[in-house]
Amino acid sequence: MFYKRFELKILKNIRVLDFGRYIAGPYCGALLGDLGAEVIRIERLDGSEDRFIHPLKDEGGEGAMFMQMNRNKKGMTLNPTKEGSATIVEKLIKSADVVIANLPPQTLKRMGIDYETISKYNPGIILTTVSAFGAGGPYSERVGFDGVGQAMSGAAYLTGGESEPVKAYSPYIDYGTASLTAMGTLAAIIERNETGKGQIVEGALFATSLAFMNTHLIEQSITKKNRKAIGNRSPYAGPVDMVETKDGWIVVQVLGDTLFKRWANLVGAEDLLDDDRFSTDINRGVNGEILSKKTSDWASQYTNEEALNLLANANVPAGPVNDLQDALDDPHVKAMNFFQDLEYPGIPGKSPVMGLPVKLSNSDNTIDRRPPILGEHTEEILIDLGFTNDEIDEFKEKRII
Numbered sequence: 001m002f003y004k005r006f007e008l009k010i011l012k013n014i015r016v017l018d019f020g021r022y023i024a025g026p027y028c029g030a031l032l033g034d035l036g037a038e039v040i041r042i043e044r045l046d047g048s049e050d051r052f053i054h055p056l057k058d059e060g061g062e063g064a065m066f067m068q069m070n071r072n073k074k075g076m077t078l079n080p081t082k083e084g085s086a087t088i089v090e091k092l093i094k095s096a097d098v099v100i101a102n103l104p105p106q107t108l109k110r111m112g113i114d115y116e117t118i119s120k121y122n123p124g125i126i127l128t129t130v131s132a133f134g135a136g137g138p139y140s141e142r143v144g145f146d147g148v149g150q151a152m153s154g155a156a157y158l159t160g161g162e163s164e165p166v167k168a169y170s171p172y173i174d175y176g177t178a179s180l181t182a183m184g185t186l187a188a189i190i191e192r193n194e195t196g197k198g199q200i201v202e203g204a205l206f207a208t209s210l211a212f213m214n215t216h217l218i219e220q221s222i223t224k225k226n227r228k229a230i231g232n233r234s235p236y237a238g239p240v241d242m243v244e245t246k247d248g249w250i251v252v253q254v255l256g257d258t259l260f261k262r263w264a265n266l267v268g269a270e271d272l273l274d275d276d277r278f279s280t281d282i283n284r285g286v287n288g289e290i291l292s293k294k295t296s297d298w299a300s301q302y303t304n305e306e307a308l309n310l311l312a313n314a315n316v317p318a319g320p321v322n323d324l325q326d327a328l329d330d331p332h333v334k335a336m337n338f339f340q341d342l343e344y345p346g347i348p349g350k351s352p353v354m355g356l357p358v359k360l361s362n363s364d365n366t367i368d369r370r371p372p373i374l375g376e377h378t379e380e381i382l383i384d385l386g387f388t389n390d391e392i393d394e395f396k397e398k399r400i401i
Helices: 024-034 064-069 086-095 105-111 115-121 146-152 172-195 205-212 214-223 257-267 270-274 281-286 288-299 304-313 324-329 331-336 378-384 389-397
Strands: 015-018 038-043 073-077 098-101 126-131 200-204 240-244 249-253 318-320 340-342 351-353
Touching: 015 024, 015 086, 024 038, 024 064, 024 073, 024 098, 024 126, 024 172, 064 351, 073 378, 086 115, 086 378, 098 172, 115 126, 126 172, 146 172, 146 205, 172 200, 172 205, 200 205, 205 214, 240 288, 249 288, 249 304, 257 270, 257 288, 281 288, 304 318, 324 331, 378 389
Parallel strands: 015 038, 015 098, 038 073, 098 126, 126 200
Antiparallel strands: 240 249, 249 318, 340 351
16 A cells, blocks of 8 residues: 655644653653654753763763653753743743643742743643642652652562562653653643643653553452562463573563463473363463473573574564663664664764654654754744844843853
């Protein structure tokens, strides 16, 4: 089938002011930028903290997190708490459709970007905020990061083994919150197009973590099973585990009777097909340790490649346990062009940055703009807002920009 290809500019007439920090705010902005919005990343004069995390040079400088979070954005510097900055903030708000800020309410007010203030300048403005716990509860004034959400939702307790809770290496609660608030922002834009009214879109790390654990929380509420961590196995099906081969590790995930029959025939465990201990997914989860041992014994005879080829031929879900370089070198990753190599001033080599991880058949999901140098577009944006060169020079002298 032939598809006409064109740039992904669904949000081409939307301007987003990104006051975010670290992941939840900036990644929300990046997703909106991927969809064609004009996103302006607004940083403190010496650069936001997240610009320098995971530095890509020994002597410091821009880091990997900034490269990922700030694709498809312009960049400007601004101290909105400095005397004389209010006129810039007001003109920015009047020109914008969305403000993103994963900052505490008191900080928003001090910066003059709380909803009460900005909605006076622009009644159609949408304020997208992210906090650790959300407004209205006993923890609302507390600060927190991704790991707090993983811990408090029960996720860390059920990860790893019984002796020690384990936090996931990737901050998936941050990414999930960013994605959900981007979706909420899109919904607010759609509603504003119909009503003309702006609103607050509020995300919270704790809310996201509870949403991701909701299946398990429902089970606990009704059955009171009080589940414990069981490593890489699943209490709901089996075999599900990571097992060692001659030269590495693989993950095998079997769910449903059809896959279980395929697995049993492959590993020579046909006798288990008539064993009541393995008659259902739940029974196989309860007795998963036995199934993991069978899988481990079978896998130990082969290399990773051999075992995975046999599993693939049998249509049993499996994959290699990759290190980071393995993931970068994976032939499917290269064939699918998941990453786009971006050059950045002062960084040796090209950074493999992933844009919108969802394909739209009528669109070309390419990254149009590398992350901005600190303050790269400040003057351009201010001139577009109507400020003169003399006014801009004065802002610089006063260290407002």
